[in-house]
Amino acid sequence: MTQMTMIAAIQNAHDVAMERDEDVVVFGEDVGYFGGVFRCTAGLQQKYGSARCFDAPISELGIVGAGIGMAAYGLKPVVEVQFADYMYPAYDQIVSEAARLRYRSAGDFTCPIVIRMPTGGGIWGAQTHSQSPEALFTHVAGLKTVIPSNPQDAKGLLLAAIADPDPVIFLEPKRLYNGPFDGHHDRPIQPWKKHPMGDVDPDYYEVPLGKAAVARKGQDLSIISYGTMVHVAIAAAAETGIDAEVIDLRTLIPLDTETVMASVQKTGRCLVLHEATLTSGFGAELAAQIQQDCFYHLEAPVLRVAGWDTPYPHAQEWAYFPGPDRVGRNMKKLMEA
Amino acid sequence: MTETPPLSLKVPQPQCRPGDLPDFSGFEVPAAGSVRRPSVDEKPEVIRDLAFTIIRVLDDEGEAQGEWAGSLTDDEIAQGLRDMVTLRIYDSRMMTAQRQGKTSFYMQHLGEEAISCAFQRALQKGDMNFPTYRQAGLLIASDYPLETMMCQIYSNEADPLHGRQLPVMYSSKEYGFFTISGNLATQYIQAVGWSMASAIKGDTKIAASWIGDGSTSENDFHAALVFASTYSAPVVMNVVNNQWAISTFQGIARGGAHTFAARGHGFGIPALRVDGNDYLAVHAAAKWAAERARRNLGPTLIEHVTYRAGGHSTSDDPSAYRPKTESEAWPLGDPIERLKQHLIRKGIWSEERHKQAQAEITDMVIDCQKRAEAIGTLNSGHVPSPRDMFEDVYAEMPPHLVQQRHEVGY
Numbered sequence: 001m002t003q004m005t006m007i008a009a010i011q012n013a014h015d016v017a018m019e020r021d022e023d024v025v026v027f028g029e030d031v032g033y034f035g036g037v038f039r040c041t042a043g044l045q046q047k048y049g050s051a052r053c054f055d056a057p058i059s060e061l062g063i064v065g066a067g068i069g070m071a072a073y074g075l076k077p078v079v080e081v082q083f084a085d086y087m088y089p090a091y092d093q094i095v096s097e098a099a100r101l102r103y104r105s106a107g108d109f110t111c112p113i114v115i116r117m118p119t120g121g122g123i124w125g126a127q128t129h130s131q132s133p134e135a136l137f138t139h140v141a142g143l144k145t146v147i148p149s150n151p152q153d154a155k156g157l158l159l160a161a162i163a164d165p166d167p168v169i170f171l172e173p174k175r176l177y178n179g180p181f182d183g184h185h186d187r188p189i190q191p192w193k194k195h196p197m198g199d200v201d202p203d204y205y206e207v208p209l210g211k212a213a214v215a216r217k218g219q220d221l222s223i224i225s226y227g228t229m230v231h232v233a234i235a236a237a238a239e240t241g242i243d244a245e246v247i248d249l250r251t252l253i254p255l256d257t258e259t260v261m262a263s264v265q266k267t268g269r270c271l272v273l274h275e276a277t278l279t280s281g282f283g284a285e286l287a288a289q290i291q292q293d294c295f296y297h298l299e300a301p302v303l304r305v306a307g308w309d310t311p312y313p314h315a316q317e318w319a320y321f322p323g324p325d326r327v328g329r330n331m332k333k334l335m336e337a
Numbered sequence: 338m339t340e341t342p343p344l345s346l347k348v349p350q351p352q353c354r355p356g357d358l359p360d361f362s363g364f365e366v367p368a369a370g371s372v373r374r375p376s377v378d379e380k381p382e383v384i385r386d387l388a389f390t391i392i393r394v395l396d397d398e399g400e401a402q403g404e405w406a407g408s409l410t411d412d413e414i415a416q417g418l419r420d421m422v423t424l425r426i427y428d429s430r431m432m433t434a435q436r437q438g439k440t441s442f443y444m445q446h447l448g449e450e451a452i453s454c455a456f457q458r459a460l461q462k463g464d465m466n467f468p469t470y471r472q473a474g475l476l477i478a479s480d481y482p483l484e485t486m487m488c489q490i491y492s493n494e495a496d497p498l499h500g501r502q503l504p505v506m507y508s509s510k511e512y513g514f515f516t517i518s519g520n521l522a523t524q525y526i527q528a529v530g531w532s533m534a535s536a537i538k539g540d541t542k543i544a545a546s547w548i549g550d551g552s553t554s555e556n557d558f559h560a561a562l563v564f565a566s567t568y569s570a571p572v573v574m575n576v577v578n579n580q581w582a583i584s585t586f587q588g589i590a591r592g593g594a595h596t597f598a599a600r601g602h603g604f605g606i607p608a609l610r611v612d613g614n615d616y617l618a619v620h621a622a623a624k625w626a627a628e629r630a631r632r633n634l635g636p637t638l639i640e641h642v643t644y645r646a647g648g649h650s651t652s653d654d655p656s657a658y659r660p661k662t663e664s665e666a667w668p669l670g671d672p673i674e675r676l677k678q679h680l681i682r683k684g685i686w687s688e689e690r691h692k693q694a695q696a697e698i699t700d701m702v703i704d705c706q707k708r709a710e711a712i713g714t715l716n717s718g719h720v721p722s723p724r725d726m727f728e729d730v731y732a733e734m735p736p737h738l739v740q741q742r743h744e745v746g747y
Binding site: 037054055062124125126279313315 | 345346348350442496499500502504518519521522551552554555556557582585590592652658715720721722723725726730737741745
């Protein structure tokens with residue numbers, strides 16, 4: 001095992017994939033010579049040449065659209081959209097094209113593309129560098145949506161996404177790139193090297209898509225979450241003394257309902273947690289499914305904690321971000337309900 | 338059928354990377370004054386050559402040359418120099434403030450000061466700029482209060498944008514400065530629409546759109562050109578070619594075209610290519626294009642050729658992707674130095690007077706900074722209340738936001 005940050009693990013996943021499969025090509029804004037603004041593709045152009053890893057013009061539509069064409073040819077493009085907030089020009093290509101090639105051609109054409117994008121806030125990025133648009137993808141038939149919460153999963157999930165025969169949206173919580181952030185922005189940054197999930201196998205391995213992890217075992221209530229919020233949930237459990245079971249979904253679609261429902265049926269209380277805005281967020285889908293499958297096990301209504309329904313602000317970032325205090329308050333509320 | 342060898346992918350590469358000697362030998366610099374100035378109602382097809390040269394006024398000695406010279410009085414030129422010096426000093430103070438943790442982020446203009454400062458002086462009150470994040474000179478040259486700009490940088494309680502926006506994403510309708518989006522290129526087409534509205538209403542206002550070399554790849558740029566062309570919109574469409582889009586050299590966005598200005602030709606839009614480090618040339622080109630727009634002769638595309646001497650932002654280290662000395666080798670020089678030489682040459686300025694002006698402007702900027710910092714900085718706690726986070730999402734706050742605001746305790 002090797003200690004890696006999430007950046008190093010993602011870089012390593014690209015490297016391993018390109019090494020074993022010549023059809024894997026990597027491109028996006030600044031990903032070539034420079035290796036990406038977050039360094040997730042560092043060294044790939046130098047190692048595999050500029051025909052397999054290159055800089056793209058600043059056109060997310062172009063990056064995704066060209067990637068779809070390459071995937072239809074038979075390559076395995078792994079493209080980077082520099083921030084998830086910049087994805088919108090590519091949305092038509094993602095929704096109307098990548099997601100539907102297989103369906104509308106009855107399997108004649110397919111689209112095994114991976115579209116990576118840094119997501120989420122916590123970096124003073126304000127409204128154009130902080131958004132969490134996962135629900136805009138989970139709502140679309142034909143897409144798989146993945147969000148890792150640590151280096152070990154990030155590598156295995158990215159390799160599974162590259163191996164997958166369908167388009168995969170791969171959202172990387174940028175606040176986790178260099179350490180497991182628990183929402184306490186005023187405390188020193190913790191590095192991944194002190195975290196067990198920072199130990200990464202340097203060889204090829206997959207973490208299967210559609211399989212959640214139990215990030216913390218507990219009996220009192222279940223917190224269903226993903227990405228940065230997994231760490232916030234664990235911190236809130238420690239700080240409130242409430243023995244929460246924290247489920248890290250890892251993949252939103254396909255959703256591991258078995259793990260989710262087993263946990264909620266065991267604890268009888270459920271808090272759904274994400275950083276994205278509340279209304280019509282992925283939490284709404286989770287809450288609907290949980291009440292349907294666990295209604296007779298529930299001791300209290302399913303509670304959602306999420307980002308407020310406002311654009312992501314700059315100065316008020318920590319009032320917006322659903323940190324451990326807000327999560328803890330709601331855990332207590334859920335226990336009292 | 339004839340046999341052809343296997344295909345291969347061509348990926349453009351910049352001339353130099355770190356460790357190489359900067360080389361601009363392939364970059365042609367026409368002599369100052371050598372480019373003709375056509376009348377503003379000239380047909381686009383007969384002035385195509387202006388997209389493949391560089392309009393320059395100031396020569397190496399600081400003398401103004403040719404038909405594009407003479408658009409400004411001595412006082413106006415001296416004011417232009419003061420605007421650029423103000424912007425550079427302001428940038429330098431804000432870069433330091435960011436490093437001191439007083440704000441989260443900053444983007445400077447180093448080497449590009451002439452473009453926004455000179456352009457603004459060719460517009461009139463009521464015209465609207467749709468700027469990118471590197472045109473603060475538009476505000477400075479329209480006498481927007483520096484202290485208010487700083488309050489935005491600090492996201493403090495006097496920030497007119499209530500701490501909601503990333504530093505440098507200013508907004509002022511009164512000063513003809515459209516709210517900046519952090520997403521690239523999105524506003525290029527909006528400027529066209531704004532100018533079309535002015536035409537629909539029989540108004541006299543014009544608009545100016547702004548974009549960087551890299552972002553011309555975005556769809557919004559091409560949509561803007563087709564709309565501007567179709568409706569002959571009264572808009573000046575600026576492309577600031579500063580050679581680098583973060584780590585990506587301009588050849589990636591330009592592709593097989595010789596210049597960015599030439600992008601206008603496919604749409605029948607007249608295009609000028611101008612020395613962006615020459616205050617007088619930028620002003621003259623802006624004036625020419627603004628007059629075309631105001632006389633209802635339609636849009637003009639201007640490529641401002643310049644060099645981003647600093648990093649893309651405070652989050653960027655350009656030494657990782659280009660030679661450290663490349664900015665010194667840039668053949669178009671420094672805009673402040675060049676205009677200063679011109680004024681000295683004219684006998685209305687001196688090195689001594691320049692130093693004095695720099696000192697006065699520095700004092701003025703420091704004064705503004707002290708007042709802004711007395712109100713608050715991002716790290717001082719004197720930032721807008723979380724209550725404000727819920728305002729302006731809609732004209733009227735819907736019940737679900739009222740409820741969420743209550744949850745935050747307001």
